[in-house]
Amino acid sequence: MSTTSGYETVYDKPGSEWASGIAVFGGCALATLGIFQFFQGLSAALEDEVFVTTPEYVFKFDLTTWGWIHMIIGVVAVVTGAAIIAGKTWGFVLGIIVAVLSALTTFAFMPYYPLWALVILAFDIAVIWALSSLISRARTA
Structure with a gap:
């Protein structure tokens, strides 16, 4: 597949569809x-x-501060996930960093909402695995 805009994406290069599937999974999971x-x-x-709230917690911040931290990371993750889905190579490394x-x-x-934190951690690990697998495969190809 070739692009008409003159820009090349990861999906334009020859390779297996399996690797592209992992990349799309990573991008969708990161956006989610x-x-x-x-x-x-x-x-x-x-x-x-x-x-x-948990008393005497080492990483204790005001919940409003935590809220803003999570919202900023969330917006960056959605933009990065969209870049990965679009096949932009910079999105893969940034995706791992964001995850x-x-x-x-x-x-x-985690002390504020343990079960939900475990779900988010599982998503983070899946994204890191997916993007790392694709980067590793690209380096050995």
């Missing part, structure tokens, strides 16, 4: 993760009573 992060942040920023940042902030947020 971003939406989850955004709404989690919005809940924390608007309604502090939704989450239970790692998401995992770290979710881990620090």
